[in-house]
Amino acid sequence: MKKPDGGAVAKCSSALIVISWFLVVLQSWSLSCLWVEAHPLCRCTHLMTPQELSVIRRAFVFGTFANEAIFITTDDEVYVFGLNCSNCLGTGDSLSTIVPKKLDFLSGRKVVSLSYGSGPHILLATEDGELFAWGHNGYSQLGNGTTNQGVVPILVSASLLNKKVIEVACGSHHSMALTDSGEVYAWGYNNCGQVGSGSTANQPTPRRVSSCLQNKVAVSIVCGQTSSLVVVDNGEVYGWGYNGNGQLGLGNNGNQLTPCRIAALQGLCVQQIVSGYAHSLALTDEGLLYAWGANTYGQLGTGNKSNQLSPVQIMTDKERVVEIAACHSTHTSAAKSQSGQVYMWGQCRGQSIVLPHLTHFNCTDDVFACFATPSVMWRLLSMEHDDFLTVAQSLKKEFDNPETADLKFCVDGKYIFVHKAVLKIRCEHFQSMFQSHWNEDMKEVIEIDQFSYPVYRSFLEFLYTDQVELPPEDAIGLLDLATSYCENRLKRLCQNIIKRGITVENAFSLLSAAVRYDAEDLEEFCFRFCIHHLTEVTQTAAFWQIDGNLLKDFISRASRCGAFKN
Template sequence: MIIWKTLQFCLCLCPVTAALPAALATYCEDTMVDVTKWPMFSLMGPQELASIRKACVFGSSANEAIYITNDDEVFVFGLNCSNCLGTGDSLSTIVPKKLDFLSGRKVVSLTYGSGPHILLATEDGELFAWGHNGYSQLGNGTTNQGVAPVLVSANLLNKKVTEVACGSHHSMALTDTGEVYAWGYNNCGQVGSGSTANQPTPRRVSSCLQNKVAVSIVCGQTSSLAVVDNGEVYGWGYNGNGQLGLGNNGNQLTPCRLVGLQGLCVQQIVSGYAHSMALTDEGLLYAWGANTYGQLGTGNKSNQLSPVQILTEKERIVEIASCHSTHTSAAKTQSGQVYMWGQCRGQSIVLPHLTHFACTDDVFACFATPSVMWRLLSVEHDDFLTVAQSLKKEFDNPETADLKFCVDGKYIYVHKAVLKIRCEHFRSMFQSHWNEDMKEVIEIDQFSYPVYRSFLEFLYTDSVELPPEDAIGLLDLATSYCENRLKRLCQHIIKRGIIVENAFSLLSAAVRYDAEDLEEFCFKFCVNHLTEVTQTAAFWQIDGNLLKDFICRASRCGAFKN
């Protein structure tokens, strides 16, 4: 078994990759984000800033902040409205204070309400809450403010929380088994209990979600949304502006499916103050709800009671952004272009406006009111050249290289020492079959130039830049070399680039290279878009046995039922 000895980097929570040319899909585990774009961090010194791994700015005036260090220490500073800093007192602080109670706990999800109140989920699945509690949004059965982090355990014993979401004064949690729990203010049914009575402790949201597996949750000010594993979206709570996307403006006391998104497979949802957006697995963007500031991006200020597609003339969308305390919207395309619209520094931008930002987070730092963070931010520093950055700079550099590969008549310049350090295959090859008298050129004929160059570049950068079609070839290489990590990166690229026209070809490749996770993903995509996929040339050019297996499997899933 050959094993890549890869350099380990911080795993970014951001679902979007670095900017690339439009023809490329990219997956990389590093995203550069500058936390100093938020004024709250402007007084911190270089050493303090270098210690920050995750951060969140919140509050009615973006005047409170939480950050997590590389050592998993949690620090807070700011105005401390409603004890939202969790320091045990009501004092404001411009100097960060450590929350000792949370030391060493790995934070996986963090969010805030309007009170403000804070929810924090750890890697172990524990849920902690503190801050404003006038409507029992902390889930501890009382309405007493939480001056310090407290474990939320009622009805969550033996449950592992993986994601949290907050509205203005209500809270939600998602478990690893796909169950949704909600509690707090419920005047419009946002807790999903079937009544308008406040919910003092976590209660499972059932109704039509009872037998569904939820994979994502978000909150508007007084509304709630959830995505289930087959891409369906359900909404409940306040609907006076159509933010539930149900085609009407009546409140919903229990979850209701958004029929306006029927036939689409949604992979990300976000909610603003009173509007919502959804991103499909094909990179299509839909918006609905309040539009007073143009936050739907439709070109006018008319509310939309049902989802409408926007950014239709643009390339594939890979990320969308909004949060319950703003009327601002943002989106990022496959090539890294970032658009913003809605309320931007007091202006109403009714059509998506192309910015020069590198990520959607910058939109909220510079233009949202208040300039809060729309998600827990992961930070990577760029104030010096790291080892990884230095290696990346020297890849394919003939001035420093001592070895070159010839593929399809083209040269790729590399360094023997780097290849030996990074790859057991090359270490073994150079030690067993190499001496200083041998030629300094290695001929490669079993793989294409783009594939083999991407493979070598991966050894320098830990990232892969290839269109999905070439990623299949790289998946072949990774399979041949038994390189599971590289296989996973290839699978991410293929998942990002799957469309109706290439779906069945990608499914065939996944089967051929024994990539079970990718096979399952491609199969589900083909079933979700069965009519269109069966009309493509790739579907009818596939090997007959694979076609038979697909039809049998799809039949067992009920794909051909009327």
């Protein structure tokens, strides 16, 4: 990467420039970040050119005061800059840097997961399943068996040989890794049992967390400051470590030295879980949101500041939640609804917001950029650049534009304006149809009567944008269309929309549709949902209205899964 002009560096003090670098990353992180736009330090000279910013693909701002940053370019080069506390930049020295430095040892490795601890220390997992660590190591949180700071990325191999790491998580001074086989490993500081080993002795190298997780398949891991949580494949949640504020959700405030299932979530299938400094949030497959733990700043969203030792449902008056966010170094919470509305609560710019507050943001990441203390990122973020229109953006802009269109469809008496060339290029169905029947000298209007207007318009828009914006109730019709037109990618997108809209009432109808349209992934998802909510689903009208053969097949399949065992 090209380095900035040295003359520009001399114009500001080193401290201001470091923060200026950080602000540049935050600006590219979130265009709607009002805090960044209003901050006086933004008036410092920006040291990265637009060309340099344009190659950033992923970014992560971290550190005790959010004054370190790491970013990954489009060609998988890893760069760092900032104050370099505890060698957390991994550059080989303890010097701060205002100029992004490349970590050569990580060149070409595709990063799939990244997390930081409060030390700070860094964990990074690659597409090949390798685990790297560097930074603060006073409690062996790097997993290399020593307490020496990691000045450069260290390949963590002890106890992980022949294991493929797919996800990492850090607490304040402990670490966790999840393998592709669903095993959980933990190491580092263990004063409260956060490593899950059954003792409070620090763990110098990765050790598999077993106990009641021995025969479970974990699918997600998160850390609070001194606590750990895991979601397993059947939607159960297990926690261990510090529990003084009830952040494990066990109904008490006693520490746990080994994993313990959160009994209060029994009967719910949790899909996502996040942890703040001392509170936790869980999102179920039905879009229900639960919170528990510390509540000093209202971070549980219950309307008061009382701690909760067991999960309580919040946002009950809002629409379905599809994403939740929290970070172990903050007391801030955020959630995104199915329609894209973003809410925040907890400690926001030093104020306590005790109920979910609707924001103008488009993503939960903006909440942490603008309002969290410190303003760290809660996840490794993908970057988007809007300084020019790409081919895809230009196509999107021209969809349903009568001024440039040369073809129109009539559906339910409404017109949709499109371009023959785009349809021929993007869809084999239209390519074949136009070659067989199209007369270039005739101005055609194509009538569509087998699909509804919202469904067909969404399909045509997909050909321009690769995206689908459709309510779940209409996605079944679009799935039918995608099956008829052999659009496999569109089928997958429809299935994802339907998954997010599944409820007890419609689950069996969706299962029937998945079978009818040969959507295997959706079929498996709906089947698992029905099994997790078997009693409720079997009492719905949809269950008893289904074709007898499908009903027999479901009962047979459910029995093989042990659904009817006492």
